[in-house]
Amino acid sequence: DADVTQTPRNRITKTGKRIMLECSQTKGHDRMYWYRQDPGLGLRLIYYSFDVKDINKGEISDGYSVSRQAQAKFSLSLESAIPNQTALYFCATSDLGNTIYFGEGSWLTVV
Amino acid sequence: GIQVEQSPPDLILQEGANSTLRCNFSDSVNNLQWFHQNPWGQLINLFYIPSGTKQNGRLSATTVATERYSLLYISSSQTTDSGVYFCAVHRDDKIIFGKGTRLHILP
Numbered sequence: 001d002a003d004v005t006q007t008p009r010n011r012i013t014k015t016g017k018r019i020m021l022e023c024s025q026t027k028g029h030d031r032m033y034w035y036r037q038d039p040g041l042g043l044r045l046i047y048y049s050f051d052v053k054d055i056n057k058g059e060i061s062d063g064y065s066v067s068r069q070a071q072a073k074f075s076l077s078l079e080s081a082i083p084n085q086t087a088l089y090f091c092a093t094s095d096l097g098n099t100i101y102f103g104e105g106s107w108l109t110v111v
Numbered sequence: 112g113i114q115v116e117q118s119p120p121d122l123i124l125q126e127g128a129n130s131t132l133r134c135n136f137s138d139s140v141n142n143l144q145w146f147h148q149n150p151w152g153q154l155i156n157l158f159y160i161p162s163g164t165k166q167n168g169r170l171s172a173t174t175v176a177t178e179r180y181s182l183l184y185i186s187s188s189q190t191t192d193s194g195v196y197f198c199a200v201h202r203d204d205k206i207i208f209g210k211g212t213r214l215h216i217l218p
Binding site: 099 | 112144152153154156159197199205206207209210211
C-alpha cells in the first residue's frame with residue numbers, strides 16, 4: 001500500500017461545484033501539505049499543517065480551504081470550482097527536517 | 112521569499128549520454144531534495160542532500176550549501192530517465208520547488 005494515498009485520482013467537475021480531495025498517510029508524520037502543479041510552473045504550496053490544530057496558508061490559498069481531521073488525514077476543498085483551478089494536485093507528508101513524501105496526485109479538470 | 116532556479120529548462124539527449132542538471136537557490140536552506148516526475152505524473156524521491164555528495168546507481172547529486180547550488184548527474188541515460196526533474200529546498204518550515212528541468216531521452 002502507498003504511504004500517501006489521494007482520492008480521487010481523477011475528477012472532472014463543473015464550474016461552481018464544490019469538490020473535496022482527500023489525503024491519508026501511514027507514515028505517522030505530523031506535517032502534511034497540499035501542492036498544485038501547473039505546466040511550466042513547478043509545484044506551488046496551497047496549504048500546510050504541522051499538526052491537527054495548526055493549519056497555515058501557502059502561496060496560493062485563495063479559492064481553497066483545508067481540514068485536518070486527524071494526524072493521518074488532510075483534505076483540500078474547492079468551495080466553488082473555477083476553470084483555472086484545473087491542475088494536478090499533490091498531497092505530501094514529512095517529518096521535521098526529513099524527506100517529503102508525495103501521493104500519486106489527483107488530476108482535476110473544471111469545465 | 113527564497114528563489115529556486117533550475118537549469119536548463121529543457122534538455123534533449125540521445126540514449127547513453129550523460130547530463131548535469133543544476134539547482135540554484137537564493138538563500139541558505141535547511142535541506143534540499145531532488146525528485147523525478149515520470150510521464151504519468153508520479154513524483155519519485157531521488158536524493159535528500161542538504162550537503163555533500165550521494166550516489167545511487169547511475170545518478171548522483173552534489174550540494175554545495177555555502178555556494179547555494181546543487182547538481183544532479185545522470186550517466187548513461189536511458190529512455191526511462193525521461194520526465195521532469197525538480198529540486199526542492201526546505202526553508203523556514205516550508206518546502207519550495209523550482210520549475211523543473213524537462214529531460215527527453217531519445218532511443
